[in-house]
Amino acid sequence: MSAVIETHHDDHAHGPAKGITRWLFTTNHKDIGTLYLWFSFTMFLIGGCLALVIRAELFQPGLQFVDPAFFNQMTTNHGLIMVFGAIMPAMVGLANWLVPLMIGAPDMALPRLNNLSFWILPFAFGLLISTLFMEGGGPNFGWTFYAPLSTTYAPSTVTFFIFGVHMMGASSIMGSINIIATILNMRAPGMTLMKMPLFVWTWLITAYLLLAVMPVLAGVVTMMLFDVHFHTSFFNAAGGGDPVMFQHIFWFFGHPEVYIMILPAFGVVSQIIPTFARKPLFGYDSMVYAVASIAFLSFIVWAHHMFTVGMPLAGQLFFMYATMLIAVPTGVKVFNWVATMWRGSMTFETPMLFSIAFVILFTIGGFSGLMLAMTPVDFQYQDTYFVVAHFHYVLVPGSLFAIIAAVYYWLPKWCGRMYDESLGKLHFWLSFIGVNVTFFPQHFSGLAGMPRRVPDYALQFADFNMISSIGAYFFGFSQVFFLFIVIKTIRSGKAATARVWDGAHGLEWTVPSPAPYHTFTHPPTVTDAEAHS
Amino acid sequence: MTSHRAKPWKLVVLVVGMFGFGFALVPLYGVLCKITGLGGRTGDLYVYDPASVKLDESRLVKVNLLTNTNDGMTWTFRAEQRVLRVHPGELNEAKFYVRNTTDRVMVAQAVPSLAPGSAAEFFHKTECFCFARQVLGPGEELEMPMRFFVSSDLPRNLDSISLSYTLFDVTQLAADGQIATGA
Numbered sequence: 001m002s003a004v005i006e007t008h009h010d011d012h013a014h015g016p017a018k019g020i021t022r023w024l025f026t027t028n029h030k031d032i033g034t035l036y037l038w039f040s041f042t043m044f045l046i047g048g049c050l051a052l053v054i055r056a057e058l059f060q061p062g063l064q065f066v067d068p069a070f071f072n073q074m075t076t077n078h079g080l081i082m083v084f085g086a087i088m089p090a091m092v093g094l095a096n097w098l099v100p101l102m103i104g105a106p107d108m109a110l111p112r113l114n115n116l117s118f119w120i121l122p123f124a125f126g127l128l129i130s131t132l133f134m135e136g137g138g139p140n141f142g143w144t145f146y147a148p149l150s151t152t153y154a155p156s157t158v159t160f161f162i163f164g165v166h167m168m169g170a171s172s173i174m175g176s177i178n179i180i181a182t183i184l185n186m187r188a189p190g191m192t193l194m195k196m197p198l199f200v201w202t203w204l205i206t207a208y209l210l211l212a213v214m215p216v217l218a219g220v221v222t223m224m225l226f227d228v229h230f231h232t233s234f235f236n237a238a239g240g241g242d243p244v245m246f247q248h249i250f251w252f253f254g255h256p257e258v259y260i261m262i263l264p265a266f267g268v269v270s271q272i273i274p275t276f277a278r279k280p281l282f283g284y285d286s287m288v289y290a291v292a293s294i295a296f297l298s299f300i301v302w303a304h305h306m307f308t309v310g311m312p313l314a315g316q317l318f319f320m321y322a323t324m325l326i327a328v329p330t331g332v333k334v335f336n337w338v339a340t341m342w343r344g345s346m347t348f349e350t351p352m353l354f355s356i357a358f359v360i361l362f363t364i365g366g367f368s369g370l371m372l373a374m375t376p377v378d379f380q381y382q383d384t385y386f387v388v389a390h391f392h393y394v395l396v397p398g399s400l401f402a403i404i405a406a407v408y409y410w411l412p413k414w415c416g417r418m419y420d421e422s423l424g425k426l427h428f429w430l431s432f433i434g435v436n437v438t439f440f441p442q443h444f445s446g447l448a449g450m451p452r453r454v455p456d457y458a459l460q461f462a463d464f465n466m467i468s469s470i471g472a473y474f475f476g477f478s479q480v481f482f483l484f485i486v487i488k489t490i491r492s493g494k495a496a497t498a499r500v501w502d503g504a505h506g507l508e509w510t511v512p513s514p515a516p517y518h519t520f521t522h523p524p525t526v527t528d529a530e531a532h533s
Numbered sequence: 534m535t536s537h538r539a540k541p542w543k544l545v546v547l548v549v550g551m552f553g554f555g556f557a558l559v560p561l562y563g564v565l566c567k568i569t570g571l572g573g574r575t576g577d578l579y580v581y582d583p584a585s586v587k588l589d590e591s592r593l594v595k596v597n598l599l600t601n602t603n604d605g606m607t608w609t610f611r612a613e614q615r616v617l618r619v620h621p622g623e624l625n626e627a628k629f630y631v632r633n634t635t636d637r638v639m640v641a642q643a644v645p646s647l648a649p650g651s652a653a654e655f656f657h658k659t660e661c662f663c664f665a666r667q668v669l670g671p672g673e674e675l676e677m678p679m680r681f682f683v684s685s686d687l688p689r690n691l692d693s694i695s696l697s698y699t700l701f702d703v704t705q706l707a708a709d710g711q712i713a714t715g716a
Contacts, residue, residue: 109541110541173548176544177541177544177545177548180540180541180544181540181541181544184540185540211544211547211548211551212547212551213551214548214551215548215549215550215551215552215554215555216551216552216554216555216558217555218552218555219552219554219555219556219558220555223556223559231706231709233706234559236706237644237699237701238603238642238644238701238702238703238706239642239703239706242562242566242574245558245559245562248558248562249555249558249559249562252558310573310648310650311571311650312569312570312571312650312651315571
């Protein structure tokens, strides 16, 4: 981070404060973006360590390292930390850094709120992770925390979990309000909505999704809190409640949540592919409409997560067809990315490699999603490793690869230095091989019937699990290599130009590298070359 | 600038509204379950009026009665007759037996669930132990009646209905004064 602190001659306003107070009290969108990104990387490593505990235990059949109760805590916290601690804050960090730069705004609309929404997060996750060291252990009911497992049968630390979720929800809501207010109010003159870079568009829609569903999540954990401590019976059948209702309310939040994690990734890839294909994005308008339709559809498909709990035939058919309908706008997006590359003068720098891998591997994850959407076959796949393979394909080579691509793509703008291209490419190939070796065999063990969230399994799954575990360690250590590359870039990378990539368009490339502490204090002129990238 | 300042507050209203919506889903879900029989929920106490009920002696519907005790509930709980064959429209009585096998006073609540859910709106209970809770002393036993009839509007393709009762230990809930009776 030292390079970020460096002052530059073209830095016309006052620079950042010195010392730790700079980070504690900062209201600067670039500082807060940096904080979000480092925080999410830390969480990514912690969540990754939990994943490696899981994969170590599953390396061979039988119980070797951890007891089943601890194993359950590992799966639960791995999911919670990766979803709420790694992917979401990383996307918010990118939004903080990039949205003001892309729309020509001097900062976020509500800078103090921005500081608060970041600084809640370390406390929220401190609370959550501390439960692992408490008597009774941490949350062990799966990241979906189905009642009554998370109420009647929960460990006593569930209250810490509930408050943790409340805090991260509050953080996301404040962050979203800030992003919407920034995008709607602070665009430079001439930056009309349909000229905004696609990353800004995807974040605008994501922020609305967050505002719509994070309060529902807060509501459902509040009901849990009442059931656990105040003897209400929201989810307790004995008192007139209904545990299945928990699943409905949870997935009403949970399904839009998965699009919250992928839509900004769509935005990132839609910025990177045109740069390295040296062509404007194919079908910009259809991209915007596709994102909007995916966001709308995400509200009416939640019950496809719970086909097996029983619902009327009409309900099964509705949720099956509505789910399959999402493949249409998603297909439009994949088509447009491919069409953008078609006959482009492509080069394959690291961000582009990660983006192309995103398009291919996310599509594989999308196809396994279509298989799961079919009600009759879902009865077979429900709660198997096939589901695990599916959502890891959309989240790891999906959201995570997009975040890594974004870091390589904009890191020169953030710190003023170029990363080492050959190290970046090596990191890509290690990650690409690692991710596929880890998750591809899980399709097969899942189709063969291996249940998820188990510490032990039948002998016939031994080979696939061993391959998967080897891949997981390979992938995990490749990400430590990524940390090394980023630190090396910040400390000793070659100086980057303002434009960085010769095919790059957008207002963020018109400011010097590294981006000065204050940018666009006077609104820039939005030219056709820099908008609508 | 004033119009710009107004926007974040509109978003806060959206957030508060969605938080309320999360809680509104609870009664909405209850209504939806009542209408569609989702989750196998059965209706409230029904008044049997022989004049308005059409008897259909041309067909027999099999009613399976299942009993379970919830995790940690040690009472004996069974249906005296596991299977009844009934004509739609006729009033039937089934008997259930419970015994408190412990050496302390306990309170129990039976929660019904009907399968298939699409039959729920045609299944009417005119008397049921599930509408009240049972308080039994140590070793005490009880025979509990349940009267019901199946509406003659029951679709032809449904010839078998399963009614399951799960008995919950609600001693603690009752002691806390926090209990909803009826189901």
